[in-house]
Amino acid sequence: MTSEELEVGSQEWKDSLFEVINTKAWQKTLLDVLDKDELIDGYPSTDGLARLFRLIYGDFQTDIEVPKCPNVDDRSATVIVTISCYTQDRDIRHTGSADVSINNTKPPYCYHPVATAETKALGRALKRALRLRIHTHEEMLNADGVAFEPIQEQQVRAIENMSKKLGVNLDLLLAEQCGTTYASFTSKDSTISKSDALKLLDILNVMQNKGVPDNYRVTI
Numbered sequence: 667m668t669s670e671e672l673e674v675g676s677q678e679w680k681d682s683l684f685e686v687i688n689t690k691a692w693q694k695t696l697l698d699v700l701d702k703d704e705l706i707d708g709y710p711s712t713d714g715l716a717r718l719f720r721l722i723y724g725d726f727q728t729d730i731e732v733p734k735c736p737n738v739d740d741r742s743a744t745v746i747v748t749i750s751c752y753t754q755d756r757d758i759r760h761t762g763s764a765d766v767s768i769n770n771t772k773p774p775y776c777y778h779p780v781a782t783a784e785t786k787a788l789g790r791a792l793k794r795a796l797r798l799r800i801h802t803h804e805e806m807l808n809a810d811g812v813a814f815e816p817i818q819e820q821q822v823r824a825i826e827n828m829s830k831k832l833g834v835n836l837d838l839l840l841a842e843q844c845g846t847t848y849a850s851f852t853s854k855d856s857t858i859s860k861s862d863a864l865k866l867l868d869i870l871n872v873m874q875n876k877g878v879p880d881n882y883r884v885t886i
Contacts, residue, residue: 674699674721680722683695683696683722687797693797693799693800696718696796697710697798697800699721700714700718701714704717706803707803707806709800709801709802709803709805709806710789710793710798710800710802710803711789711803711804712785712786712788712789712792712802712803715789715792715793715796715798715802716788716792718796719749719751719792719796722796723751723758723795724751725751726749726750726751726758727749727750727751728747728748728749728788729748729749730745730746730747730748730784731745731746731747731748732744732745732746732780733745733746734765735780736779736780738847738849738850739849739853741767741768741776741777741779741850742765742766742767742768742769742779743765743766743767743779743783744763744764744765744766744783745763745764745765745780745783745784745787746762746763746787747761747762747763747784747787747788747790747791748760748761748762748791749761749788749791749792749795751795758795760791760792760794761791761794762786762787762788762789762790762791762793762794763787763790764783764784764786764787764790765783766779766780766782766783766786767779772807773859773862775807782804782807785804786802786804786805789802789803789804789805790802816858816859816860817851817858817859817860817863818860818863821860821863821864821867822851822852822863824867825851825866825867825870828867828871828874829870832870832873832874832878833878833883833884834870834873834878834882834883834884835882835883835884836848836851838881838882839869839882840858840866843862843866843869844858844862844866
């Protein structure tokens with residue numbers, strides 16, 4: 667009986683896997699187990715690798731370190747993830763790290779640098795544990811070739827003027843609509859894109875025509 671005919675997750679299936687662990691067939695055999703939504707454009711997702719690991723070895727523990735946190739002036743983050751699993755015949759422990767900023771990760775993922783870096787780092791740790799030599803889907807969400815257009819100065823001024831005129835709490839608007847702060851909004855390295863600015867202006871135009879919701883009003 668071939669591995670394709672065995673029940674995925676069964677001991678017989680695992681035994682058949684380990685027969686090819688040190689061969690070129692190993693990677694293809696593992697990737698064939700993933701569902702379509704876990705293998706995106708040929709790259710495995712971190713969730714898919716986590717499910718695959720659990721099928722083979724069982725559940726794992728995750729330790730997370732954040733040596734570099736984002737701040738008002740620098741929205742980048744670095745995360746280190748270590749996974750560990752202890753079975754009857756082996757102890758598995760692997761580490762992955764990732765850094766995320768507007769320069770290496772495209773929007774909207776770069777707006778949440780810690781969470782995105784954590785997912786990338788976990789994926790790297792899992793693929794090391796699984797002996798896979800392939801990028802994860804999350805690693806491919808980089809900024810290479812992506813034409814990110816930052817917010818323009820005239821857009822900043824227009825948003826500020828409209829917010830002031832309408833009495834809109836701009837800090838709250840930026841936090842809820844763009845996941846950023848006023849300091850980042852006005853920074854020369856702003857993580858807000860030109861398209862984000864257009865969305866904000868559309869929202870403000872609606873407020874101008876229909877009124878400002880109470881939760882967005884500046885409180886004195």
